[in-house]
Amino acid sequence: MVYLQTDSKVSKMEDAQDKDILESSVEFTGQHAAEGRSGGWLAGNFLLVNQGLATLAFFGVNVNLVLFLTRVLQQSNAVAANNVSKWTGALNIFSLVGAFLSDSYWGGYKTCVVFQAVFVFGLTVLSLTSHLFLIKPSGCGDQWTPCGSHTNLEVRLFYFVIYMVALGNGGYQPTVASFGADQFDEDDPKEAHSKDTFFLYFYLALNLGSLLSNTCLSYFEDRGMWAWGFWASTVSAFVALLIFVGATPTYRHRKPGGNTLSRFCQVVVAASRKWRVGMPPGAADLYEEDGKELQVAGGRRRILHTEGLGFLDRAAVVDSDDFTFQAQSTHRKLWRLCTITQVEEVKCVLRLLPIWLCTILYSVVFTQMASLFVVQGAAMRRTVGGVTIPPSIMSAFDILSVVAFIFFYKRLLQPLVCRVRKNTTGLTELQRMGIGLIIAALAMVSAGVVEHFRLKLRCRGCTDASSLHIMWQVPQYVLVGASEVFMYVSQLQFFNGQTPDGLKSFGSALYMTSIAFGNFFSDFIVTIVMKITGKGGRPGWIPANLNDGHLDRFYFLLAALSCADLVAYVVCAMSYKCIKMEGRREKATSGFHV
Structure with a gap:
């Protein structure tokens, strides 16, 4: 050489x-990072709280955005759904912007502060805009009171603001994930184990924030108190920013690599x-x-x-x-x-792309939870204890499943596998991602079986009605939640661990862009399916009235596609070559293959 x-x-x-943690990591004072002075769980816990609050703030906007567009801006369901898909896709694409700035010029800390500030500013302007211009007359936007018309300037201002929110959150998310991983030295066995645990708790914090948002903030917004909901999101994001900045002395900082x-x-x-x-x-x-x-x-x-x-x-x-x-x-x-x-570095990225492509179809399955699962639930009997529940509340079972399976994996499955294999690593990231694909296929089978029996018990001549109770959807939500623990958490760990030192945020951004392309590909599949099955005046598999369609066949199609994707994934994973960092060749070349 x-x-x-x-x-x-x-x-x-x-x-x-030998004296410092990493030559590339420094403390706030400029000294090389050393164990005990910075990083570790002291910094990691601050970042987990920050992530939970920021997620609560984001989902305060995201979870009911389609309702805001239909009730307040008076858009049709189709137009509103299309606009939300574009917004969600743009948010995940913005993650590449944050990753590039973090890896190349700003570093993780500055990138997180800047994009969180943009996020807080966007939420503040959204709250003001909604209160002053959009929620007119006061109290409109609930299930019974439509809002008045709006000028083009007001609508354009609204879109500018929500895309500012998307830019702030999208640029922040991959950076804070890699910045959190930087707090742990992967060459130290103890800290390397803590790094893997951090990713589990990071995804747990994300889901807990989402749970609070889906219950508390959704309650206000569903009843027309949009401004209150947006202000609550703003306060949550502002507190998250204060916590992040306040913990500055505890962080390890990785220098940007150009x-x-x-x-x-x-x-x-x-x-x-x-x-x-x-x-x-x-x-x-x-x-x-x-x-x-x-x-x-x-x-x-x-x-x-x-x-x-x-x-x-x-x-x-x-x-x-x-x-x-x-x-x-x-x-x-x-x-x-x-x-x-x-x-x-170039080889590493090119070798990650086949694995990344195989995760896109999983994201297609994941997106059904926020779309067709809700539509299916709305066409079922939804009375619980004399109260009619909204179908979107079933997503709480997904979040509870994520929480349960994180602890199941951490406390039971991983120790058991380590004991059987007589090693300290347990299942590798690639193996866990493969398990996630299998569980996702089972989730689609479960959803298809439920829809099959829903159609058998449908009300003849009724609109979207069936005597099958909505609680039969619980297994499909639980399975999706379990698959997330194996797929998305492992994606974060895998892409972060298999990218070079100067591309850690890019690795985290791959996880978010997988979700983005999953949204786009889902729309593409639905369009193609409806074009083929709706020929000759037929209603197609997914018509406006589900009782006239065959949503079960669509679910089974996704299950079949997931199985084909699993085969392709196994081939890619078996041929994958790991990154080999100087000084840890043995660790880098073992433990990742399926």
């Missing part, structure tokens, strides 16, 4: 790493320029620099060479034209010669 010698010796950097896009482009351009260059055997003659360059670029650790995607290795082949000589110094031409670490 070819090294460029600089004034900083590798041995000195390694000695420094423009990630330019590093990627340099590898592609350099490899393309050398497409005729002969490749040396192995990695012995490929170019790598000593520790100083990586320290300057955010303290990133070296990534060891891996086989596969050999075309990119050409970017690290040394050529006589790769350097410029000025006075007594030598400078590398960045667009002609790249380090092995740069090349491996």
Whole structure:
């Protein structure tokens, strides 16, 4: 392996790493992070509380946005649903913006503060706009009192504000997840275990915040008290921001690594320029620099060479034209010669993409909980103790299932698997994601069976009525919740662990973009299914009156697609090559394969 010698010796950097947690992590004072002074659960607990409050604030807007559009802005169900899908998709795409700024320039702390401030400002303006311009006459927007018409300026102001809320929350979410992971040193066995636990509790905090929002804030908003609900979200987001900023001295900060896009482009351009260059055997003659360059670029650790995607290795082949000589110094031409670490960064991302693509169909299943599950519940008998419950309240069983299965996995399943396998890791992330896909398919089968019997007990000549009770939906909600624990929590752990030091927020953003594309792909599947099954004047599988359709067949179709996706996922997971960080090769190459 070819090294460029600089004034900083590798041995000195390694000695420094013995004293400090990571060369790339610093404390608020600028000192290298050390165990006991910062990070760990002291910082992690503050971030979990912050996440719960921020989630409560976000879902105070998200959970009833479609009702606000129909009741207050007087949009049709179809138009409102389409606008909510676009808004949700944009929110998850905004996660890439936050991830890029965090990884490249700002770092996790600054990115979290800026986007949380945007989030709070957006909620404040939304509350004011709703109170002053949209909720007219006062008290409108409930089930019985429609609101008046609005000017184009008022509507445009509303959309500007909710997209500001989406930008704030979308840019913050992947960054706070990776920033929380940065509080734990993955090379320390004890802290590495705490890091995995942090992701479980992070998703738990998200669901608890959602539960409070779905119950408390939804109550106010469903009864037309929209401004009160939005103000409650604003206060929750503001308190979350105060907690985050107040805990500043406890955090470990990872230095940003510079423009990630330019590093990627340099590898592609350099490899393309050398497409005729002969490749040396192995990695012995490929170019790598000593520790100083990586320290300057955010303290990133070296990534060891891996086989596969050999075309990119050409970017690290040394050529006589790769350097410029000025006075007594030598400078590398960045667009002609790249380090092995740069090349491996590109390889890591390319190898993650097949796994990421396989998670999109799971997100299609997940989105049904907020759409077709609710429509199905509305067409069932919903009387409990003499009170008619809204079908959306059934999502509480999903949240309770998430909470239960997190503790089930943490306290029972993981220790049992560790004891059987005689190791300390238990199920790997890829294995847990595969289990999540299996449970998701079972959830669709359960939903299809319930719909089959709902149609058998439908009221002839009635509109969306059946004598089957809504509580028969509980198993499908519980199964979706269980699948989330295995799929989404493992996604966060896997993408964070398998991305290089300079791309941790990008790894978390992959989880959110999977949900975004799941929303888009779900709309696409529904459109195609209705176009095919609705030919010749037939009502199709998902008509306005479910009693005339076959929603059960659609659920079984999703179950079949999930099984096919599982097969593709297993193939991708079996061929996946893990990242190999310098100093922990054995850990990096074991424990991830299915």
